[in-house]
Amino acid sequence: MQPRPLAAVAVAATAPFPPSWAHQVRAAATQGDFLHAIALFLRMRAADAPAAPRSAVPASLPAALKCCSALGLPALGASLHALALRSGAFADRFTANALLNLYCKLPAALCCSPSTDDAAGESLESIRKVFDDMPEKDPVSWNTVVFGYAEKGRHQEALGVFREMWTDGCRPNSFTLSSVLPIFAKCSDVRKGMEVHGFATRNGFIDDVFVGSSLIDMYANCTRTDYSVKVFDNLPWRDAILWNSMLAGCAQNGSVEDALGIFRRMLHSGVRPLPRTFSSLIPACGNFASLLLGKQLHAYVIFGGFDGNMFISSSLIDMYCKCGNVSIARHIFDRMQSPDTVSWTAMIMGHALHGPAREALLLFDRMELGNVKPNHITFLAVLTACSHAGLVDEGWKYFNRMSDCYGIAPSLEHHGALADILGRAGELEEAYSFISKMQIKPTASVWSTLLRACKVHKNTVLAEKVAKKIFELEPRSMGSHVILSNTYSCSGRWNEAAHLRRSMRKKGMKKEPACSWIELKNKRHVFVAHDKSHPWYERIIGALNVFSEQMVRQGYVPNTEDVFQDLEEEQKSHVLCGHSEKLAMVFGILNTPPGTTVRVMKNLRICVDCHTVTKFLSKIAERDIVMRDANRFHHFKDGNCSCGDFW
DNA sequence: CTAGGGTTAG
Incomplete structure (x- = not known):
């Protein structure tokens, strides 16, 4: 926004006393002080001020309308609409455009409609009516409507107006493109997205950061991050949001390494991260299940002063749970001033997955008492807890409660x-x-x-x-x-x-190979079942044999229930020895100081025998062992497991 | 007067 000192002086010179009402209203709105702007506007009207010339209304209506959309004031907006029509200000395209924008920005629920059952349709009608009645349409008018329809999820209507604009002789510009691209992002239509990309290139919009970030996001949503990277690398300059789009694109497509690479480049080029940088990066870290990376990012969040952001705290809670450290997650959660539904849900799910699952249900009760509304995901978390704790009656109770008390239909x-x-x-x-x-x-x-x-x-x-x-x-x-x-x-x-x-x-079906991994000193060690080529294989099996003698003395009997092949019992127990979770766990015990918690991740579910062995090992080796399988977390301590052998 | 990026499940 450029300051316009000369214009301001000119207005002040002709106004009864400087600066004029209209100027003040516009200035406040520009600075984002919407309440002040609207208060000024209303005071001007109420005073019916001799000080306010007739021209003050058309000169300040666009700003006043902008405030209504920003603050979500549909009733006031409607009366300003009436005022615009009465005063003739509607003929002014700035006022008409601002009105269009008002109806585009108001959520359907806020639209004043006499029969509230079709508020959404009502707002679409209002947009169309204002648009059709406008005496003259400029590019802003077209762009506003395209954006409005797209934002309300009316993709076909938005594209219809986009075409209408063409035939009406109005050329799309960067604003139009960045409203249309998200549509193709949402429906993953790369072909259409590429057509827009081509248009942007031919018409000189390709260096625009808004078009750039929309293109990056569109390609990323179509799982074509390779194209996103090309767009990104070709831009002459990049703002923080562009870095974020690229980073989020990598993160959402599951490439934590690429996302981290972008993060490093971003820091290196002196761009300060935004809160959203972390709320993209941290979940990726959680899905990658890397506690080491997650902790580093957490440190950055603290030093950068980003803690206190609810999105970031919620993603940290989730990340710590997924990385196997539920107590840090709980620590963060307990320190939040006012956790929202997502924060509660993440924490409840964390307890449900780690056990004891009762803790999850206690949290849910506290959430209800605190008047935070659960949503469908919260109930999934609660039901997961019931499942892991074997609570049938409670399960039914919550299943029914969902629709009875909150009107959420069970999916x-x-x-x-x-x-x-x-x-x-x-x-x-x-x-x-x-x-x-x-x-x-x-x-x-x-x-x-x-x-x-x-x-x-x-x-x-x-x-x-x-x-x-x-x-x-x-x-x-x-x-x-x-x-x-x-x-x-x-x-x-x-x-x-x-x-x-x-x-x-x-049928050519192959079983997904089982693998487990463990992180030590910034390095991830992956173990595939029976992989004798691993440099540590012999040493691990040797240690496992030593442990197993002690285990047998304490009553261990190999459980061959989960051995897929039809073999002799002895061969079967040999098969069990090579299970990837045992290899990773023993590797962890051998390579960390006594007392260190060993955290193992596995891609499939843990087998019965590995579960038993790990219980013994937690006692014999005096280690806390956290094992994440495809379904949940198991915390082994002193010969017991947090799942209560029920998983 | 108009435009871009984010958190919770499986």
């Missing part, structure tokens, strides 16, 4: 969670009939929670019935084939198990 995921609760608790038939009676068509993943429960509770008959349902929906479901085969193996039905494995091979 497919909520149904899946409840089915999981019933199944894990051994109420297999009830789970079966619950899934069968769902109003939403159950997916293979809902059924597979029950299949897993059938395996745990050794109900082969029901397992076959459930597996049939799954294979109808998803014939190549790898996990379900494995579980069914294991269910057969468990009950000694080797022929069926073998048959199933043969048919899997015929």
Whole structure:
């Protein structure tokens, strides 16, 4: 925004006393002091001031309308609309454009509509009506409407106006492009996005930072970060938001390394990070499950004075939970002044995944008492807690509470969670009939929670019935084939198990290789099951054998239930030795000082034998061991596990 | 008077 000293002087010279009302209103609005601006405007009107000339209304209406949209004041906006029509100010395109903007910015819920049941449609109508009635349309008018429709999710209408603008002889500019690009980002339409990219290049908009960041974001949303990088690298200069778009693009596409690289380049070129830089980076770190990286970023957040931002705190809570340190997460949570729904949800989910799950339910009760409204994800977290704690009655209670008290309709995921609760608790038939009676068509993943429960509770008959349902929906479901085969193996039905494995091979299905990893001194060590080529393999197996002698003296019996192959018992226990989580865990114990907590991550679920062994090891080696599998966290301490052997 | 980037689940 450029200061206009000469114009100001000119206005002041002609006004009754300087500076004029209109000038003051505009100045306050420009500075973002919307309340002050609107107060001034109203005072001017109320005084019916002799001091205020007739020209003061058209001169300050655009600013006043801007305040209404910024502050969300629909009723005042509507009366200004009437004033614009009465006073003839509507003929002024600045006023008309500001009115357009008002109807575009107001959320549907705030739109004053006599019959509130169609507030959204009402606001679209208001936009169209103002637009059609405008005496003259300029590029700003077109851009405002395109943006407004796009923002309200009316993509087709927005693109319609975009085309209409062409035929009306108004050329799109950088504003238009940065309103249209997010549409193609949302629906992942790279082809259309590239057409816009081409247009921007041909018409000299390619160096515009707004167009640039929209392009970067569009390509990233279409999983084409390679194009995002090209756009980014070709820009002549980059502001903080551009760096952020590129960083978020990498982070959302799962490349933490690239995101961190951008972060370093950003710092290196002297651009100060914004709060959003961290709320993009930290979740990526959490998904990468790197506690070391996460802690470094946390340190940066503290030194940079970014703690206190709710987005950042929530993402830190989630990151620490996902990286296996729920107590730091809780520390951050307890220090937040007013955690919002997301913060509570992240913390509840953290406790649900780490156990004791009761803690999650206690938090939920506190959240309700504190009048923070849970949402559908909060209930997923609560149901997860019930599932992990085996609380069937509580599960039903929360499942019903969701719609009864908060008007949230249970989604497919909520149904899946409840089915999981019933199944894990051994109420297999009830789970079966619950899934069968769902109003939403159950997916293979809902059924597979029950299949897993059938395996745990050794109900082969029901397992076959459930597996049939799954294979109808998803014939190549790898996990379900494995579980069914294991269910057969468990009950000694080797022929069926073998048959199933043969048919899997015929279909070309390969089991995802199990792997576990551990971070030590800024380095991640990955272990694949039975990978003898690992330089530490022999030493790890040697140590494992020493431990296992002690374990056997304390009553350890190998549990070969989860061994997929049909082998002799001794061979089976040999197979167990090579499991990746054991390799990673022993590697951790051998390479860290006594007393250090060992944190292991695994891509699949932990097997029964590894769980037992880890309990023994936590006692024998006197270590706290945190193990994250595909489903939850296990905290092993003094021979016990936080999951209570129920997982 | 108009435009760009973010947090919670699986």
